[in-house]
């Protein structure tokens with residue numbers, strides 16, 4: 352775990368610096384894109400990074416736990432503020448009172464806020480001035496005079512952070528892996544589809560009940576095998592269907608039957624719904640069932 356977390360932290364830091372450089376040099380700010388009041392820029396930023404990291408966890412066969420969710424959330428929000436601080440750190444005001452990022456003139460922290468009389472620290476710059484405000488400096492008495500609206504700015508920042516949070520939450524909520532993880536051998540289990548049938552009619556209910564019922568019986572392997580034989584490919588035109596998968600570990604012979612609901616959306620894409628049931632089967636049946 353630690354190495355991949357360090358990687359995530361570095362990844363976020365590098366991207367934050369790159370985005371800050373782009374903003375300072377080209378004036379292009381990813382976080383300034385809004386769809387009405389929804390910060391679409393923040394949302395995309397959070398989505399791309401969290402999806403990338405999530406897929407990496409899957410690829411490296413690391414079980415996706417809440418810890419990774421919170422870690423991703425933490426580093427993405429931290430890097431967002433880190434980027435703002437990086438910009439503040441590089442902000443100078445030259446003798447014509449124009450902001451620059453090349454160290455011309457004096458650093459912004461040497462100017463003061465006209466309203467409070469205090470020197471401009473990161474939070475003043477960020478919340479009070481970054482979208483307008485008034486600051487005065489020691490340079491010949493010249494000063495900035497732009498509209499100040501700290502409340503509006505603060506609300507936008509809250510929206511930005513919320514959008515980052517939503518994007519990470521969606522990534523972790525939506526994309527649950529359809530297969531189980533073997534805690535003992537530290538890898539994802541293999542998967543084998545054993546049945547598929549439409550959901551919704553009485554027959555599907557009957558099969559699901561029959562599976563459930565047979566699990567408690569002595570001869571459950573035979574019963575299960577019979578159900579599988581009959582329902583291997585009973586898929587017609589319903590927008591909802593059920594898939595039964597064996598999840599098994601080749602190393603320790605752990606075996607599960609996982610029954611998952613799938614939905615076909617308006618665009619015709621298959622989407623994984625909830626896991627309907629999950630049964631642990633006896634290890635001794637592993638060789639009998641997996642062929």
Ligand SMILES: [Zn+2]
Nearest residue numbers: 533536600603
């Ligand atoms: Zn195992």
